[in-house]
Amino acid sequence: MAKDSWIALGCEGSANKLGIGVIRHTSSNETTILSNLRHTFVSPPGTGFLPKDTAAHHRAHFPQLALRALKEAGCSIADVDVICFTQGPGMGAPLSSVAVAARTLSLLWDKPLVGVNHCVGHIEMGRTITGADNPVVLYVSGGNSQVIAYAEQRYRIFGETLDIAVGNCLDRFARTLKISNDPAPGYNIEQLAKKGNILLDLPYTVKGMDCSFSGILASADALAATMDKGGFTPEDLCFTLQETVFAMLVEITERAMAHVGSNQVLIVGGVGSNERLQQMMGEMARERGGSVFATDERFCIDNGIMIAHAGLLAYRTGYRTELKDTMCTQRFRTDEVFVKWRD
Structure with missing residues (x-):
């Protein structure tokens, strides 16, 4: 039977913000944000955020944030169709920590993965929210x-x-x-x-x-x-x-x-x-x-919902990221992405 709606869990962690969001698309192209949670690593004044410290922050907060996102969305694991994660660009260690977490969820829950270009996530979320x-x-x-x-x-x-x-x-x-x-x-x-x-x-x-x-x-x-x-x-x-x-x-x-x-x-x-x-x-x-x-x-600053949204757009065209291809890259150019979901 043809599906009339799809749900994606999106995981973002390319810099100091860990974001996890849940989104629903319908066959009539309606988009519903079910949850959009974020936890930020804040370093002391006068300092930046180091990759290793930021990655440790993401690893520490990912499990609880993912559970909270599902609870707030009113979804069970069975409801999720795909797990989307930021594949780049960004800081190597934070990117990898969230990618490992997304792979783990994929294997635990037996769900397909979609790697998302961070920049394309921003663009697609902006287009949807503003109607541009x-x-x-x-x-x-x-x-x-x-x-x-x-x-x-x-x-x-x-x-x-x-x-x-x-x-x-x-x-x-x-x-x-x-x-x-x-x-x-x-x-x-x-x-x-x-x-x-x-x-x-x-x-x-x-x-x-x-x-x-x-x-x-x-x-x-x-x-x-x-x-x-x-x-x-x-x-x-x-x-x-x-x-x-x-x-x-x-x-x-x-x-x-x-x-x-x-x-x-x-x-x-x-x-x-x-x-x-x-x-x-x-x-x-x-x-x-x-x-x-x-x-x-909510949508300009890095968030998980933009990754869920762009990933679900790609997923609905048949795109999947095989486990062996889920490595992250700090230099993932915006124009490398084939935008199959647009005319």
Whole structure:
């Protein structure tokens, strides 16, 4: 008998957030989020999160979080059709720890596996939540910065960072200022930036469709070292850094929109929840007669439901990841994925 609904368990752990979610698709293409739980590894102020410590966090919290996700979803193990997990990109040790857990569940419960590209998970979740039809996508997170557009069953990368990601730039500057990592360094920078009113001089590095953030970070660090005699505050520095890097992102996104003839922008990834970035992108889109789409922190910040959703889309086309092919890769390009579920 043909199925009229499918349920997937999604497992995300590419960085410091362990996310597990349960989602249901129906044959009429309705999507229902049944549960979406997350547990974050928070390191002390002035420090980043080391891969080995982050992996240990994921291993410690995975079993209880998976059980809670199923309980909140009102599902039994028998109801789950497929287990989806992040296969990359991301940090090697955290990725592998969650992949091992997903393999274990697959063997214990006798369920098929689907490995998911983290970036594609963000895009598909963003499209579903916002209803954006065929937008240019700005994907900005701690590990990735890309401008993407869909063509011929691939998410094509039009521009990207040449060195560090914009989220990594913000996170590392938070360490310079000894800003708390709770709930997230980028969020705390955003709150400080709202109180800044002096725009300082920083490099503006756009090269064609690509950006570079490492030099901007070095210059911001140098300014921070002269703050006592410079007549400016940490709030001014956070304001300046945000305004500069976000202007660069808006520029390359607008250029991609002109190239593909789109008037829609979808912002995904953890940095995508930044209200100032959404505001700047919205102003640009409106000037072009278009619109910007974004989600809140439930779906912008890494989560298990986006992995469940993208994995289930692939699963319904017949895609499976054999156990021998479930190794993770830190460099899993967005445009490597064959997007069979789209025209």
